[in-house]
């Protein structure tokens with residue numbers, strides 16, 4: 001459940017980050033630490049190699065992904081937070097980037113005209129296709145897409161959501177810029193991810209590039225990309241065993257912003 005307290009980002013200075021300079025947010029030499037709780041991007045592997053790692057992990061996990069109740073609860077909470085924050089309309093074309101098994105895609109679908117579930121993992125997309133076939137759902141399509149390795153498709157969307165995916169992305173500024181470019185004027189971008197987690201959320205760090213994000217940094221990146229009405233809030237709090245420790249609390253934020261127009 002989204003909390004009532006919302007922190008509007010009225011100016012990037014309020015987030016403790018430099019004001020936007022108009023430079024290319026995809027150039028991480030000039031944005032080495034945007035929103036990254038790890039103190040910089042860990043260059044574990046070249047992008048192509050890393051993407052294969054992530055895909056392999058996602059493909060392996062896809063079949064059993066929905067068997068973990070905490071994942072379902074997290075996806076429901078993020079979906080609800082998005083729906084409370086973003087004004088959806090029945091004619092809206094939406095995109096879920098890093099859709100996984102479609103838990104959030106299918107939660108958003110009844111509130112929009114159509115939604116594309118995009119992911120770099122064919123195994124994850126196969127799970128969604130199974131759900132579409134089983135339920136006869138209209139208005140949902142799958143899209144094999146990795147913006148780290150290919151240009152954005154030509155489509156424009158009124159809403160783009162991305163949940164728990166940015167920590168798997170090496171160059172977050174370039175992906176946020178690409179997603180912003182795929183918004184039609186007036187369209188919304190909503191990103192949910194972990195607050196700084198000391199690397200304790202994932203038991204297996206394969207394909208995990210960021211130990212959570214400073215939400216002020218993510219909000220500042222939205223502002224740098226030209227988005228307005230940027231807000232950040234807590235979408236969900238969960239407890240799970242931390243790597244090498246007992247139970248600990250993790251929080252997931254939602255940052256949302258609107259493209260002018």
Ligand SMILES: C[S@@+](CC[C@H](N)C(=O)[O-])C[C@H]1O[C@@H](n2cnc3c(N)ncnc32)[C@H](O)[C@@H]1O
Nearest residue numbers: 058098099100119120121124146163164165168
């Ligand atoms: C932790 S899962 C989250 C799935 C879903 N959003 C949810 O919250 O249930 C992360 C997803 O991001 C996808 N992913 C990772 N890197 C990606 C990339 N570069 N492009 C597209 N999808 C990516 C993975 O395949 C995986 O399905």
